[in-house]
Amino acid sequence: DIQMTQSPSSLSASVGDRVTITCRASQGIRNDLGWYQQKPGKAPKRLIYAASSLQSGVPSRFSGSGSGTEFTLTISSLQPEDFATYYCLQHNSYPHTFGQGTKLEIK
Amino acid sequence: EVQLVESGGGLVKPGGSLRLSCAASGFTFSSYSMNWVRQAPGKGLEWVSSISSSSSYIYYADSVKGRFTISRDNAKNSLYLQMNSLRAEDTAVYYCARAHYDSSGYYPDYWGQGTLVTVSS
Numbered sequence: 001d002i003q004m005t006q007s008p009s010s011l012s013a014s015v016g017d018r019v020t021i022t023c024r025a026s027q028g029i030r031n032d033l034g035w036y037q038q039k040p041g042k043a044p045k046r047l048i049y050a051a052s053s054l055q056s057g058v059p060s061r062f063s064g065s066g067s068g069t070e071f072t073l074t075i076s077s078l079q080p081e082d083f084a085t086y087y088c089l090q091h092n093s094y095p096h097t098f099g100q101g102t103k104l105e106i107k
Numbered sequence: 108e109v110q111l112v113e114s115g116g117g118l119v120k121p122g123g124s125l126r127l128s129c130a131a132s133g134f135t136f137s138s139y140s141m142n143w144v145r146q147a148p149g150k151g152l153e154w155v156s157s158i159s160s161s162s163s164y165i166y167y168a169d170s171v172k173g174r175f176t177i178s179r180d181n182a183k184n185s186l187y188l189q190m191n192s193l194r195a196e197d198t199a200v201y202y203c204a205r206a207h208y209d210s211s212g213y214y215p216d217y218w219g220q221g222t223l224v225t226v227s228s
Contacts, residue, residue: 089215094157100153
């Protein structure tokens with residue numbers, strides 16, 4: 001099974017900051033990775049697919065990069081509505097696996 | 108508008124069974140693979156199971172293999188998860204999610220709001 005190691009597990013930042021979240025796969029997964037945002041009590045929402053493609057309707061301050069085993073999600077200028085938990089998901093092979101999540105909190 | 112509505116959650120004793128349903132609308136259900144994903148209270152997301160559009164391909168997480176059965180009824184636009192031999196560690200919100208397909212494979216795009224399963228004596 002492919003393990004996804006996501007870091008950091010939590011992050012404290014201010015509005016306007018640039019933040020980066022990383023996911024590392026235990027083996028190569030090409031670009032078969034997505035990023036999801038989840039707010040308390042809500043279902044996850046897809047932000048990025050195919051590692052770097054922005055889901056329609058998602059603000060351009062979100063971006064993804066990487067291929068193979070290392071991937072990043074970057075938020076260029078944090079807005080108040082961005083404080084949430086973020087997950088990566090590898091869907092290269094079954095079982096699909098999520099990263100442990102990164103909780104982004106207001107400093 | 109794509110809508111996924113889960114139902115069937117509730118309180119069940121360890122060793123008991125429960126059947127979850129997901130009613131789909133707003134898209135051609137029979138053309139899409141579907142997923143179940145769960146989230147234990149205060150924990151992260153865990154992929155549980157996937158089923159292809161015609162039910163030809165089915166996959167499970169090791170944690171539920173042999174106890175859970177995913178199925179679908181394309182005539183009723185419905186997805187199901189039969190959960191047997193339930194354990195305390197199965198306590199979670201269970202989400203139904205549609206699987207989008209592109210060059211990077213199958214992955215969840217639309218999600219339901221979830222249904223809570225609590226396994227406790």
